[in-house]
Structure formats: structure tokens, C-alpha cells
Amino acid sequence: MTLRLYNTLQRAAVPFEPLDPPTVRMYACGPTIYDFAHVGNYRSFVVYDLLRRYLMWLGYDVRFVMNLTDVDDKVIDGAAKAGLDIREFTAPFGEAILRDAETLGILPADAYPMATQHIEGMVEWVRRLEEKGLAYAADDGSVYFRIAGFETYGDLKGLDPDSLKTGARVDVDEYEKDDARDFALWKAAKPVDAEVGAAWDSPWGKGRPGWHLECSVMSIAELGETLDIHLGGEDLIFPHHENEIAQSEGVTGQPFVRFWVHVKHLILEGEKMSKSLGNTVTVRELLDEGVEPAAIRHELMSAQYRRELNFTREGLAASSAAVQRLVDFHARLEELTPTEGADDTRVASLADAALGRFRAALDDDLNSAEALAALFVFVKEVNAELDTAAQVNAGDRQAALDAIESMDRVLGLVSLAQAGRAVDDDVAAWADDMVAERDQARKDKDFARADAIRDELAAKGLVLEDSAEGTRWKVVR
RNA sequence: GGCGCCGUAGCCAAGUGGUAAGGCAGAGGCCUGCAAAGCCUUUAUUCCCCGGUUCGAAUCCGGGCGGCGCCUCCA
Structure with missing residues (x-):
């Protein structure tokens, strides 16, 4: 028996074999840290964890990296509203997300790279793409990827590149682009970007990296040019992962990812969970509910x-x-x-x-x-x-x-x-004493007293089980 | 419009050609001083509907109905 994984690239479950066994190089798109993560995010994280643990169980040496996106439109908006530098704004969310992940038993990744730590690498990548004719700078100092230069664009999603030209959701503001399908590698700084510390020097002037670029640069920096597995939510197939492939292979000339694994979105109480419906639930809220x-x-x-x-x-x-x-x-x-x-x-x-x-x-x-x-x-x-x-x-x-x-x-x-059921020593000692007292009451047929003790323990979440070997207590949540 | 997914008991959810897993909840029973835990029995003659293929279909094909995702920055 061998592990078969559904590879989005092939649209089929195929036998998994790492490029360089027993090492498995695995990268996952993590959250953008502008808010607390909701249970949908954690479905993905739990699946990442499950796959990682199973690969380890099979004897593989898994190197797992998950990024935290700490600069993008939502981060900048949030930081601006809070009047904070993006680092100050994102740090608490990043910490909370990792803490909650740990709470859910998710093994820590080997690395959690963040975009703001890899600005130099990203600038270098844009430069190399430009050299290869796959990127071009617009008048405002933004740099775009030239999709027309990458012939397999659209393969992951199974989209016909030509059909994208007339997509209804193409941003009409981006008139600087040669082609509406081209995406930003580097975004020229707007005034607000500089205010929140989200503008860096580059050969094209002050700016910030485009979202897609960070995953290419950071995953390859951490794991090498070809990843065994790249995970993400199903929503990321297009355009995010499609763009990652174009950027990565455009620079390295090597296959970027061997297995693309995408996690289906969950629904909440029978409904799509979305911020616009106002029905998102965070892990934090659930934990607070007990x-x-x-x-x-x-x-x-x-x-x-x-x-x-x-x-x-x-x-x-x-x-x-x-x-x-x-x-x-x-x-x-x-x-x-x-x-x-x-x-x-x-x-x-x-x-x-x-x-x-x-x-x-x-x-x-x-x-x-x-x-x-x-x-x-x-x-x-x-x-x-x-x-x-x-x-x-x-x-x-x-x-x-x-x-x-x-x-x-x-x-x-x-x-x-x-x-989650661990108790302090003094509570355990108290429970033991109460059980002993109850045992005596039971021997004396004083069942009223025995039941009173059981109720008292129950009030503290401790449940009793009598058996031939004696009475044990346990914690129930 | 394009591409794709799903519809199985009260709830969640496996099974994808050979006669319906599992969890939770419910009912009855065994055990127990009573409980708890555990076990046993029971809860879908049937898998959204209608046709078709087949010796045989929840599973394949066709057509409906219903829910959903993606189609440029949402895990």
C-alpha cells in the first residue's frame, strides 16, 4: 500500500513519492494575520497537520513550512485604522493564531516565514523575472508579471488563459497593465503604505511585494526549488497558486511543486461561512464558550x-x-x-x-x-x-x-x-480523599452520603466510576 | 456564460458495481445500592426524483430538482 494523494495538477489521486526520500518538503499557505483565525482556517491547518503527522507515521522526514502573510491590503487597512505600524498590528494576531494552533494539537512548523522578513529576496526575484522578460515595470513603479510569457499559465486550475481576458472581476483601475490578466509582483507605494511602515526601497522606487510573490520566494528559500507538497485552501488554486507556479518556474526553470493539495472549505451550521454574512466563528470564541x-x-x-x-x-x-x-x-x-x-x-x-x-x-x-x-x-x-x-x-x-x-x-x-483533563495535585488529592470517604459510606450503606459526595465531585467536573477493582474518578469536559 | 463539487438514518459522515461503516442522539436490556463506564438488541428493505445499462446500482449513463465552490489577492 502506498499513500495516494489527490493532486490538483493532475485532477486525480496519484501515488505519493517524495523527490528525495525520506525527506518530504512540504509548504502550506498560512493565514494573513490581520484578524483572529476562524474555524475554516483551522480546518486547513488541521489537514496540514494530519498529512504531516501521517507522513511522519509512515517514516518520512518531513520538513514543514507555513507562512504568515504580514503585509497586504487588509493588513495595511487594519494597521491604518488602528494607527499602528504593520508589525505592531500583525504581531498579536500572529501570536494568537500560533497559540490557538498549539491548543488544537497542531505540531509547530519547522519555520513560519513572514513576508516582511523576505523583502530583499522578493526584490531580487522581481529583478530576475524582469531580466527574463517575464516582468515589466509600469509608469507608477509597480511591476507586473507578463502572463503571455508563461505558456502553461492556467494549467493548475484548468482555465483557458484567453477566457480570463474578459473576466468580469478584472480590476478596471489597473490600466497600467499591458494585459488585464497580468498580476502585480511589486506594488508602488501609496501614501498610506508608508504611514504604516509598508513601503520598502526597490529599483522601481518605494513599494511593497505583491501577495503571490511571497509564497514563491519563501518556500523556495526554506525548502529548495522543487517542493514535494504544497497545500492551501481550495480558494487559492486560482489565482494564487497559478501565479506562484508562473513566478517560480519563471525564475528557476524547475518544476515548482510536485503535489498540489487543496482543502475544501467548510460550511457553518449549513451555511457558507463568510464575513459578509457575519457568521464566522473563531477558535478563540469556541474556546471561550468552553x-x-x-x-x-x-x-x-x-x-x-x-x-x-x-x-x-x-x-x-x-x-x-x-x-x-x-x-x-x-x-x-x-x-x-x-x-x-x-x-x-x-x-x-x-x-x-x-x-x-x-x-x-x-x-x-x-x-x-x-x-x-x-x-x-x-x-x-x-x-x-x-x-x-x-x-x-x-x-x-x-x-x-x-x-x-x-x-x-x-x-x-x-x-x-x-x-485538557489534567488536574492539579491538590485537586487530585482532594478527590482521592473524597472517594475514600465515599467508599466508607458505601460500606456503611450510607448511600445518601455517598451520593452527596458524588454530586460534590460532579460539580467540579469529576465523574466517578465504580467497578470490581474499586472506584476511579475522571475529568469530564 | 465557463470549469468543478455535493445530495446516504434525528444530526455529522464512510462506502462509488455485489447486496448500507463509524460517531452522536433515541428506545429496550445486562451490569450497578443508584449511577458512571462497558456490552447486547434496536433505530435507512434503503441511499433527492425519474428513466436507462447490468444477473446485480447508493455506486455507471441520461434527464430533472436542490445545495455549493472557483472564474484576479477569501483557508
């Missing part, structure tokens, strides 16, 4: 990444319960006392089957919904086996633990949920 991070992460991976995902509050509640089931299962295994010499159960073979199905699911274009199903089938089967078997040996217990922990290295749900 939604646990693992539930958000679970819901974001509950549909395969190229499918529409309907993100709902009801779904979050379901995800929270599903995550709790995984946590309970893991705890059951950890707390299980193995019996030496006990007969083998079906657990080891169930683990093999589950891992096989899990892997087949993810190999199939990262089908996370199917992978989750494999895990939950495993949970049910092992629970049933443990209910049936009088005793379990250490090998079977370990096989089950190894299996769920292995799958969770990709999913990142159990570890995240467990981290």
Missing part, C-alpha cells in the same frame, strides 16, 4: 478533506462525546491489571486489523473519517473482548495500548484530550 480543543479537532477531521464539512455546535457536542469515549478506552487499558499466564485474547489480531484499516483509510487520500471509523471499531471490539475475557495478559494489554497510541500519533485526539 468547547474543548479536542472536540474542535475531532469535528474538523470528521470528514475527508476534499469533502464539504458542515461544522455545527451539535457536531461539537457529538465530537466531545466521541473524544471522551477514546479517553475512557485508553484509561481502561492503562488501568487494566494484566494477569500473568492468561490465555491470549483476540486483542492482538483486532489491533492488527484496526491498524491495517486505519492505514488503508489514510492511504486513500487521507480519508480521516474512515480512519476514525477504524479506530472506533477497534474500541468497540476490544471493549467487548475485555468484558468477556476473565483475564488479560500483559502482551494483549500492551498490543491494544500500542495500537491506539499509534493511531493517535496521527490523529492527535487522545493526547490532546488527556492534556
Whole structure:
């Protein structure tokens, strides 16, 4: 079995093989840091994380880079309104986005380059494109990419370049361009740009880089001229990624990206999520409402990444319960006392089957919904086996633990949920004392007292489970 | 107008030619002092509708209906 990924370039799922195994060079278009990121952004980030973790799980050495766009029209507008320099304006958003990513169990990237750190490189690129006749300066000091000079323009999106000429959304203000389809590599500074610190010296006068340019320059600076995988939201296919290809290959003459992977946009409560509808939800808001991070992460991976995902509050509640089931299962295994010499159960073979199905699911274009199903089938089967078997040996217990922990290295749900259930030592000690007191009350048949203690613990989010081995308490979110 | 996606139980969502995964929610039961957790049974004779192909279709084809995305800076 090999991993197959849907490559937008080929419009088909094709076997993935890195150019230089075991290294995988992977780049993702990150957010523009002019606001807090919404759950739609995080669907993409979670998918990036899922792919990265799965590649690592398969044994690849993944080098992952995600940019943060810290200069563009929206950044400049926001900074101007706030009366701040763009760096002051964007820094808190960048920090918040990375903090929330960490909260959702997203592994940190190897680098988070920002456009303002690569101005020199971008100027150099524009210069080289100009040398090759692929760029030209307009009278106002802006520089444009000449699409007519790049014959495969439009291939990624499958667009006919000629059809773009009459596009209704072509900006009528850009009369300086030779061709309406040409896009800006370098934008001449407007007065407001300089006010917020978004104007740099260049051979064409004061200006700032165009948005598309940064991803080409930064990804190649970090990872080399040919990337194995380039990720982004589906909206970026055109024009952003199309432009990246044109710029990059225009300069290097090498294939820029081998696999283009695009994440479908989610919808929110059955509706398109957009700022104009005013229905965006940020991860920050959900966390403030008390939604646990693992539930958000679970819901974001509950549909395969190229499918529409309907993100709902009801779904979050379901995800929270599903995550709790995984946590309970893991705890059951950890707390299980193995019996030496006990007969083998079906657990080891169930683990093999589950891992096989899990892997087949993810190999199939990262089908996370199917992978989750494999895990939950495993949970049910092992629970049933443990209910049936009088005793379990250490090998079977370990096989089950190894299996769920292995799958969770990709999913990142159990570890995240467990981290969210950690309690302070003094709370744990208090809970232990209360459980001991309740045990005594139960022995004395003082069930009123026992139930009162249980209620008291419940008020603090601690739930009791009585069993033959004794009583345990757990944190529920 | 061009290109493309989707429509599966109360909700979310796999399956894409061989007789409907999984999670949540609901019902009944076992276990329990009562719970919790877990297990068992149950909840779509059917996959938007109508035709067609096939021994056989949720899966392929045609036509509808409905929802959605992109077509120059939105993950």
C-alpha cells in the first residue's frame, strides 16, 4: 500500500513519492494575520497537520513550512485604522493564531516565514523575472508579471488563459497593465503604505511585494526549488497558486511543486461561512464558550478533506462525546491489571486489523473519517473482548495500548484530550480523599452520603466510576 | 456564460458495481445500592426524483430538482 494523494495538477489521486526520500518538503499557505483565525482556517491547518503527522507515521522526514502573510491590503487597512505600524498590528494576531494552533494539537512548523522578513529576496526575484522578460515595470513603479510569457499559465486550475481576458472581476483601475490578466509582483507605494511602515526601497522606487510573490520566494528559500507538497485552501488554486507556479518556474526553470493539495472549505451550521454574512466563528470564541480543543479537532477531521464539512455546535457536542469515549478506552487499558499466564485474547489480531484499516483509510487520500471509523471499531471490539475475557495478559494489554497510541500519533485526539483533563495535585488529592470517604459510606450503606459526595465531585467536573477493582474518578469536559 | 463539487438514518459522515461503516442522539436490556463506564438488541428493505445499462446500482449513463465552490489577492 502506498499513500495516494489527490493532486490538483493532475485532477486525480496519484501515488505519493517524495523527490528525495525520506525527506518530504512540504509548504502550506498560512493565514494573513490581520484578524483572529476562524474555524475554516483551522480546518486547513488541521489537514496540514494530519498529512504531516501521517507522513511522519509512515517514516518520512518531513520538513514543514507555513507562512504568515504580514503585509497586504487588509493588513495595511487594519494597521491604518488602528494607527499602528504593520508589525505592531500583525504581531498579536500572529501570536494568537500560533497559540490557538498549539491548543488544537497542531505540531509547530519547522519555520513560519513572514513576508516582511523576505523583502530583499522578493526584490531580487522581481529583478530576475524582469531580466527574463517575464516582468515589466509600469509608469507608477509597480511591476507586473507578463502572463503571455508563461505558456502553461492556467494549467493548475484548468482555465483557458484567453477566457480570463474578459473576466468580469478584472480590476478596471489597473490600466497600467499591458494585459488585464497580468498580476502585480511589486506594488508602488501609496501614501498610506508608508504611514504604516509598508513601503520598502526597490529599483522601481518605494513599494511593497505583491501577495503571490511571497509564497514563491519563501518556500523556495526554506525548502529548495522543487517542493514535494504544497497545500492551501481550495480558494487559492486560482489565482494564487497559478501565479506562484508562473513566478517560480519563471525564475528557476524547475518544476515548482510536485503535489498540489487543496482543502475544501467548510460550511457553518449549513451555511457558507463568510464575513459578509457575519457568521464566522473563531477558535478563540469556541474556546471561550468552553468547547474543548479536542472536540474542535475531532469535528474538523470528521470528514475527508476534499469533502464539504458542515461544522455545527451539535457536531461539537457529538465530537466531545466521541473524544471522551477514546479517553475512557485508553484509561481502561492503562488501568487494566494484566494477569500473568492468561490465555491470549483476540486483542492482538483486532489491533492488527484496526491498524491495517486505519492505514488503508489514510492511504486513500487521507480519508480521516474512515480512519476514525477504524479506530472506533477497534474500541468497540476490544471493549467487548475485555468484558468477556476473565483475564488479560500483559502482551494483549500492551498490543491494544500500542495500537491506539499509534493511531493517535496521527490523529492527535487522545493526547490532546488527556492534556485538557489534567488536574492539579491538590485537586487530585482532594478527590482521592473524597472517594475514600465515599467508599466508607458505601460500606456503611450510607448511600445518601455517598451520593452527596458524588454530586460534590460532579460539580467540579469529576465523574466517578465504580467497578470490581474499586472506584476511579475522571475529568469530564 | 465557463470549469468543478455535493445530495446516504434525528444530526455529522464512510462506502462509488455485489447486496448500507463509524460517531452522536433515541428506545429496550445486562451490569450497578443508584449511577458512571462497558456490552447486547434496536433505530435507512434503503441511499433527492425519474428513466436507462447490468444477473446485480447508493455506486455507471441520461434527464430533472436542490445545495455549493472557483472564474484576479477569501483557508
